Amino acid sequence: MGSGDFDLTTSELRAVVRFASDCAQELLPCFEAVAPEDSRPREALDAARIFADGAPRSNLQRTAAFASHRAAKGVSDETAQLAALACGDAAAAAYLHPFAKASQVGHILRAAACAARVTELRTGTTDGDTVGVLADRAAPPLPEILRRYPAASPGGSRVSQLMSALDSAIRNPN
Structure with a gap:
């Protein structure tokens, strides 16, 4: 995949995209219920899956990611916004780089953090169970890939906080 601070194989990159796509797939109905005529999030998921499948x-993944992120700005419902962002993030995960920068962790975990936030909004809870469930879905080689990067910063937004919690749970399973 090019030179960087460490190695990242195409197979590992596909595993990251598959994880992000699986998380985003569950959210797609949230967007489509609000904006059924807007296919950009579905197209982003399709682009992600095309790469994950071999x-x-x-440029398909990159342009679909940007389009899905723009779709998120076109809806006012927070769960629909998060769904479109997660779909875009799944496609953008194909552009994870092997650079030891915490910002790269978003390519790995932001779609999952969006899924956790949607669950919080739906259930009205912030008990952390969702983080544990999503962390358990991070099958090898995802934890090993994540450990090559610096830890995600908790940041100021709830999605950033959830991403940091996911990062910690995946890196340090109980």
Whole structure:
């Protein structure tokens, strides 16, 4: 995948995209219920899956990610926004770089953090069970890949805080 601070194989990159896509897939109905005529999040998920299933990484993933993120700005419902962001993040995960920067962790975990936030909004709870469930879904090689990067900062937004909690739970399973 090019030179960086460490190695990141295409197979590992596909595993990251698959994890992000699986998290985002569950949210897609939240967006489509609010904006059924807008196919951009679904197209982003499709682009992510195309790469995860073996096609070369291409501009398709990048443009679909940007389009899905723009779709998030076009709806006012928070769960729909998070769903579109997660779908875009799944496609953008194909552009995870092997640079030891905490900002890269978003490519790995932001879709999952959006899924955790949607669960919080739906249930009205912030008990952390969702983080544990999502962390348990992070099958190898995802934890090993994540450990190559610096830890995610908790940041100021709830999604950033959830991403940091997911990062910690995946890196340090009980």
